Amino acid sequence: MGRTEYYDDPGAPEPNRLVVAASAVVTDEEGRILLQRRRDNGLWALPGGGMDMSESLPGAAVREVREETGLDVEITGLVGTYTDPRHVIAYSDGEVRRQFNVCFTARVVGGGLAVSDESTELRFVAPTELGSLPMHHTQRLRLRHFLERRAAPYLG
Template sequence: MIRRTDNDNWAVPGGAIDLGKSLVEAAVRETVEETGITCEITGLVGIYTDPGHVIHYTSDDEVREEFSIVLTARPLSGVPTTSSESSEVHWVEPEGVSRLTMDRSMRMRIAHYLDGGQLPYLG
């Protein structure tokens, strides 16, 4: 997990898909950029939307309702390394997640995976 430099919360790595790239390519790139770990994508936890979370970009007056796709992965190589987006990078045992400060939506996504319930989550 990473401690984000923009809000000091803990989170799993993530980001946007570059034009011409796939979801899997974006996930692998974002993970290595934010953590120093090269990974292989292994599955889907869920797709998360929140109609109440709308973003207004004032630079071009664009309004978006964004969504998140949460994937599972296994590490292939590398060591946890910070970046401009992560002030700390650590492997976290499942029982340690509850002690970390994070956004409620990130906590919910991690809980869906750890609970091992009906996956993928669609909501």
């Protein structure tokens, strides 16, 4: 299924769904950040996805990281909340969503890296390499907020 992201685009389709989602900045012992190259749009992104009715938001982040990367993680903190109504995501199946995303920090506690059907590549990336990767600017915003080591989470 294809995915197109719009930001502040008057030509974007009207959303027909609001999705509560979680993502995670997972770091290794060297301070590198786990990213996946998404199969649906070819861009690099943090692991994450929609919350199920039977789970908490931190639980959704843990599940999504496991499903998308094969790693087991524990949540260690909060980067921020991301609710910008100018960001619209359209899927080829007709879903057009606004996404309410809560981005956590996490550390690896087990598992092993394994590419899922949602990605084509996984890797830990040094912060200095982030600028060279094709990535939607909403992902860059979360990474920037993480790297700023803010005293308080971003609320937006």
